[in-house]
Amino acid sequence: MKAAGLVVEYNPFHNGHQYHLDQSLAYTKADLAVGVMSGNFLQRGEPAIVNKWARTRMALEAGVDLIVELPFVHAVQKAEYFAEAAVLLLEELQCDWVCFGSEQGNIQPFMDTYDLLDEHADFINNHAKHFMDEGHSYPKAMALAYGELKHTHPHMLTLDQPNNILGFHYVSAILKNKLSIQPVTIQRTGSGYHDADLPKNSIASATAIRKELTSEGRLEDVARFLPRTSYEILSDYHEEMNTWHTWEMYWPYVKLKLLTTSPDRLKDIYEMKEGLENRLISAAQTSATFLDFMNKVKTKRYTWTRLQRLLTYLLVNITNDCIPQDLKPTYIRVLGFSQKGREYIQSLKKEKGHLLLTRPAASNDPILAIEQRSANVHASVLPPELWQHVQKREYQPPVILP
The missing domain is CATH 3.40.50.620 (HUPs)
Structure with a gap:
């Protein structure tokens, strides 16, 4: 079949x-x-x-x-x-x-874009580093670097839409791993x-x-x-x-974990980087709801999605050695x-x-x-x-x- x-x-x-x-x-x-x-x-x-x-x-x-x-x-x-x-x-x-x-x-644009990014990998990485140094999150920095390359290759795939992005990663995985699936x-x-x-x-x-x-x-x-x-x-x-x-239902558990776990232990949670644990603890002390908390900790560098994933790892106790x-x-x-x-x-x-x-x-x-x-x-x-x-x-x- x-x-x-x-x-x-x-x-x-x-x-x-x-x-x-x-x-x-x-x-x-x-x-x-x-x-x-x-x-x-x-x-x-x-x-x-x-x-x-x-x-x-x-x-x-x-x-x-x-x-x-x-x-x-x-x-x-x-x-x-x-x-x-x-x-x-x-x-x-x-x-x-x-x-x-x-x-x-x-x-076809997915396939062509994979080839172009492979060819210009150094260009993308250097520009992404520049944009991250300016304070952008990794996804935003990569998007900006991609935009720089697209200026000179306008036929490249538009990667500012969520399904195009996921689709590109499916195609990349297939080509990178030389899979038989089409x-x-x-x-x-x-x-x-x-x-x-x-x-x-x-x-x-x-x-x-x-x-x-x-x-x-x-x-x-x-x-x-x-x-x-x-x-x-x-x-x-x-x-x-x-x-x-919904996330609001799990907020009491998240808050309890943040307020009863030492910063040194929180550092072990997967993707807990750059002293983020201190920012989360501080916000948890003054937040009554999940929405309130997220609005306090979200920044240009720490996106809503990245923070949600981090809090999910915290809830399920996913440490670096779990992945x-x-x-x-x-x-x-x-x-x-x-x-x-x-x-x-x-x-x-x-x-x-x-x-x-x-x-x-x-x-x-x-x-x-x-x-x-x-x-x-x-x-x-x-x-x-x-x-x-x-x-x-x-x-x-x-x-x-x-």
């Missing part, structure tokens, strides 16, 4: 995701869709609005055939690390394509990735949907942006858990599948059986142990009886589409 690979978060699965899924299958004529999905915490350092099991079911009901977990240590990362880990996992799953949405909508891009339609307002049509960004739900909006208010099955799964989750997961340098998967954990997805996994067993994780409770893989820890943290804001249920679910079999 030919498989189209998708790198997803589905937070939550909405009509734009449905369009991307349908277009990916139509363009590639693949037999099935395989999604590599972040777990309970996401690339930009946010708790998923509902847990990974509910998001897996949304994906399966919408037509994805197989959902595999991108481990926490790879998922909550800067774009290039996240993208490379995801593509390597799709390669292990023997997917024929990785299909990503982009503002560009044409794959990149395909689908033109985005409707709202942009960061659009925070609900549009008049039926395709809204996940950001806008979450903003509506978490600002005392009703699920009914976003119904037109969701497939019926996503709406029902979200409704069931909220009825059972009586909440959506592997080798991005090659140490296991493949299936979160859910359809009948077709089950057949596909069966077909991989002879060659990839040693990687397929069938009994999570029996594994001693340190990356899986962190995954289980992050699931407990995500569930920690729930009442005790629900928390215990989520803990048990972490060791149970995948979601199976009837």
